[in-house]
Amino acid sequence: MKRVLPAFLLFMGIYQGAGFTVYEALAVALSAYAFQQCISRLGRTIALMECISFVAAVELLLVPAITYRVFPASMPVESTTYFAFMLPAYSAFYAGIHGFSTGKTADSHRRYFQAVATYLRQNQTSGTVLLFIGLAGFTVRTVVPDAPTLVGLLPANCLFVSAFYAWYSQRTYRLIHIGLVVVALLAYTVWSGMFGDLFLWGILAVVFVSPGIPDLLTTRLKSVSVMVAFLLLLLIQSIKGEYRYNTWGQQRTERRGDARLMVELLTDRLANPAKVLNADHAFLSIVRFNQGIMVGSAMAKVPLHESYAQGDVLMSLLYPFIPRFLWPGKPQTGGYENIRRFTTLSQSENTSINLSPLGEGYVNFGFGGVLFAWFYGFLLRSGFQYGLSLAGRIPSVILWLPMLYIGCLTMETDLLSTWGSLANSAVFVALLFWAAKRFGVQL
Template sequence: MKRLLPAFLLFLVIYQGSAATACEALAVAASAYTFQQFITRLGRTIALMECIGFIASVELLLVPAVTYWVFPASMPVDSATYFAFILPAYSAFYIGVLGLGTWQTADSHRQYLQAVAVYLRQNQTGGIVLLVIGLAGFAVRAVMPAAPSFVGLLPANCLFVSAFYAYYSRSKYRLIHISSVVIALLAYTVWSGMFGELFLWGILVIVFVSPGIQDGLTTRLKSAGLVAACLLLLLVQSIKGEYRYNTWGHQRTERRGDARLMVELLTDRLANPAKLLNADHAFLSIVRFNQGIMVGSAMARVPLHEAYAEGDVLLSLLYPLVPRFIWPGKPQTGGYENIRRFTNLPQSENTSINLSPLGEGYVNFGFGGVLFALFYGLLVSSGFRYGLYLAENRPSIILWLPMLYIGCLTMETDLLSTWGSLINGAMFGALLFWLAKQLGIQL
């Protein structure tokens, strides 16, 4: 009850002291509670599930509530209609993703990371092998952006896994190793104009490194980190549109990097803080994370103009199990078909928007999507729990969890993408472990 008290008091303050509805005040209070849970556990445990729950609350609850206060006309349905579904759906998801908290103990998580450190100090070759694979994957992504994930994205992700290996192995070359990974990520960000991976991997580094810090993270340090992250987010949002306008064409293949332009834009913003620290820019940056627009658009169209899909979304659980070379027509991730079918939102070749798994739950089952949200949360958390179980015998598996969950951190995606991230990452990792074993290499 003590943990709920601050959120309850915030609810009362917002509801009694403003024109917010009870649902809007509850949405903000729920987001504050998930933030409190995440910050409390960060550095004490591997707070991956709390992180996922908090980000989802921002995208589905907090930002939509703020938008209803500031610019309600931009929301496709009224506040009461939207929150009547999303509040119970998100609550069910949060219960599922935390898995009732039965495995969340600080001591056990620190023991996992201590075991990783001992294991890798005796087996330092694996990190170098993963570095080579990762650099090769990045090269493939640069030359062939549309390459299958098994030869592009997944090998490239090994680069980040190798950085975790270098950090926990305490290799004498770890600074060079980790620096090369950071440089590769920054180079890819400049080349592609895509900033999402930079932020998501940054979050995963904090989540998986902080519990291993001997003295832990103080509340002051966590608060300072949060402020720095928000300022960095404002900075990136302020240059992203202009940078893409000057470096992107009409097709995904028509993109080019311009490091000089990137430096000029960053220098301009830092020299002119007023372009960052103003209410209009802050609101536009926040609205960028408003997943409520997509979910609300689906609610406005289904079932009035489009019938419920009645379970089509569940087929997404099967798609990742069938290789594309066997099924050339297998549906692509990215949510294009869902947006076209269930909303009136425009899309272009250069942009990708998604209903989110909870939005897919609604267009398939209506308010039965609340039960689907619980199932989805349990699905996400079960992979994490199973990873911890496997790490009891092979400690390094802990360091592969970021690679598996990179596609699950945000709700700006679909079930096929998140489930595919888990399954494809697990199959690719299992294949690498098997090949390494045949070659006498310890991963």
């Protein structure tokens, strides 16, 4: 109730005083409620599901609502049309991903990290092994960007998992280990011009480190941290376009890193904060997370110009288990086909946009996509709960959940990408545990 009341007061305030429609005000209020839930649970629990639902609220509710007030012409459908589907769809997703709380979550989650700290003190070499596996995968991913996920991305993600191992093992040189991982991540960001990994792994680091230091995290500190994160986001958005313009070609293979340019751009923005802290830039940065444009474009086209897909999306649940060498024509992740088929939006080699799983629910089932939204949330929650149950027997499993869920943190994707990331990572981790045990390494 204490979090419902502020959200209700916000709803009444912007509905009566700011010219928002009922749907738009409700979208902002739901986003505020999701934010309060996330901040409240952060540090007390493994707030992964809360983080996912808050990011979804920002991308599907909050930013579209603001855009409808500030620049409505950029939205493909009317506000009423969009929110008539998205509000119940998001609510169903929220119900699916959170289920029913038992009230004992905080204590049980802390016990997982106490157990893993004890476990890793007895298995000091495992973090180092993961570090070398991660560096090998990281090298492959950098040198051969199109390398299969099994030898590139998945081993590279072990690098970040190794940092969690180092943190909870309390090893003497853990800060050097973690520093090396951070340097590698920053180097990849500069080389690729892609800031997503930096953003997502930063979120996961906070989610999975904070429960180990709950007494240090006050509500004020968490709120200030969110503000700092927002300022960093504005800073990144202010340099991203210019950096890519000078380092990217027309094809993905025509990209190069330029550390000097990156430093120059950052220095310029820090020396001239007005380039970052202004209303126009803030709005453009926020709109970057507007999934309502993609979903709205699909609603404008389906079913008027394109029939509902009638459940094709459910096939995505099977695709990760079929190797590409057995099916050369297996659909690619990235959303190109979804955007081409269901929207009128243009794409290029250097753009990556997608409908979001909730948008896929609409283009497949119409307003029946509300039930699909619940199913998607339930799917994510079920995987999380199963991971926790495994961690009760193998404590280190808790530190692999970031790798499993990094592809599920945002709505800028599709079911094939999120489920594929989750399923492929789970299979890879299971094989890695099995292989390590054969070599006498206890992960």
